[in-house]
Amino acid sequence: MKTAIVYCSQHHGNTKKLLDAIAAQGDVTLIDAAAVQSANLAPYELIGLASGIYYQKYHQSVMKFAQQNLPRDKKVFLVYTYGIKRPGYANAIAEIVRGKGGDLLGEYGCPGFDTFGPFKLIGGIAKGRPNEGDIADGVSFFYDLVQGAQK
Numbered sequence: 001m002k003t004a005i006v007y008c009s010q011h012h013g014n015t016k017k018l019l020d021a022i023a024a025q026g027d028v029t030l031i032d033a034a035a036v037q038s039a040n041l042a043p044y045e046l047i048g049l050a051s052g053i054y055y056q057k058y059h060q061s062v063m064k065f066a067q068q069n070l071p072r073d074k075k076v077f078l079v080y081t082y083g084i085k086r087p088g089y090a091n092a093i094a095e096i097v098r099g100k101g102g103d104l105l106g107e108y109g110c111p112g113f114d115t116f117g118p119f120k121l122i123g124g125i126a127k128g129r130p131n132e133g134d135i136a137d138g139v140s141f142f143y144d145l146v147q148g149a150q151k
Contacts (some may be wrong), residue, residue, distance in 0.1 A: 001148050003028045004041055005048035005079070006066065008059035010034065014081040015052050017130055018138040022048075022079075026141060028145075033061040042071050046105075046149055048142075049093055050079035052112060056086065058093045068094045075149050076102040077128025079138065081112030081130060105149060108141040110134040 005028060009016035023030055031039050041047055049066055051058040058080065070076070076097045078090045090107050097104050111129040130138070 001027065001044045001150060002043065003046040003048065003146070004031055004039075004044040005029070005050055005064055005071075006031045006033050006039075006041075007048075007050035007079075008032065008034045008061045009050075009052060010059070014113065014130055015050050015079065015125040018081065018108075018110070018135055019048075019050055021135045021139050022142045025142060029106060031065075031066040033059070037065065038069055041069055041074070044053065044074070046075050046077070046146065047102075048066075048077050048079055049097070050066060051093075053080055053089045056089060058090070058122050062095060070096065070100050070102065073101045074103070075105055077105045077142075077145050078107035078109075079141075080107070080109045083107060083112065085109075086109070105145055106141065110138065 005019055007015055007019055019030055022028060048080060049062055051062045080089055082089060094104055
């Protein structure tokens with residue numbers, strides 16, 4: 001299934017580690033929203049939106065990209081990495097997807113090494129994350145999602 005994943009992975013590259021493993025599974029194009037401000041997503045059957053979590057939501061570049069470039073009525077999934085697990089990280093981006101009539105198929109989030117603010121003073125949190133298990137779970141999430149979307 002032809003897939004595009006729009007992402008932002010700054011600081012430690014946590015989200016990009018997940019996406020590289022997912023992209024290795026097949027016909028997946030990665031689009032860095034921090035480097036590219038627009039792209040035609042219409043030809044893609046499945047669109048992912050991925051980011052590290054910044055101030056309890058997706059990076060602004062992914063939010064803006066989705067607002068401006070996400071076509072109507074697309075199948076969409078979400079991927080994110082975080083320092084501390086809290087509910088609601090994907091709420092704002094999910095709202096954009098719903099506003100475009102998108103079919104939100106699922107989301108996958110896992111810990112990622114975080115040295116923001118006071119965490120820097122203690123050497124960071126979630127060291128070594130995402131780890132092999134997190135990445136394998138992310139790949140499994142994507143595989144299951146594609147299988148379900150093809151039905």
